Amino acid sequence: MFSLEQLLISVARDPNASLTMLQLVHESFSAILSEKLENRRQLEFHGLKPRVIQSEKRNAAGAWNVHENECEICQSTLYLSRVKGVFRKKYSVCLRHAL
Numbered sequence: 001m002f003s004l005e006q007l008l009i010s011v012a013r014d015p016n017a018s019l020t021m022l023q024l025v026h027e028s029f030s031a032i033l034s035e036k037l038e039n040r041r042q043l044e045f046h047g048l049k050p051r052v053i054q055s056e057k058r059n060a061a062g063a064w065n066v067h068e069n070e071c072e073i074c075q076s077t078l079y080l081s082r083v084k085g086v087f088r089k090k091y092s093v094c095l096r097h098a099l
């Protein structure tokens with residue numbers, strides 16, 4: 001399973017991607033990032049502290065962990081952001097559902 005963000009990053013890194021494709025990726029990714037940054041600001045306003053997950057820890061188990069990698073509410077794949085422990089300690093939700 002992968003997220004839209006992961007797909008867009010992969011396309012942007014493709015050296016064979018056309019200028020038109022890169023412009024579409026930029027437009028989509030900019031909108032996604034703007035929403036994520038605004039949601040993060042709101043969560044910080046409510047007292048949540050951001051924490052960066054080291055990439056080596058992210059895949060330490062080597063297996064897909066549905067509790068950490070999917071939103072408990074909407075089942076969306078969590079790639080750039082997740083909020084842990086909102087409803088249950090080891091489960092994650094997306095920024096939108098954390099608000």
Ligand SMILES: [Zn+2]
Pocket residue numbers: 071072073074075076093094095096097
């Ligand atoms: Zn969600």
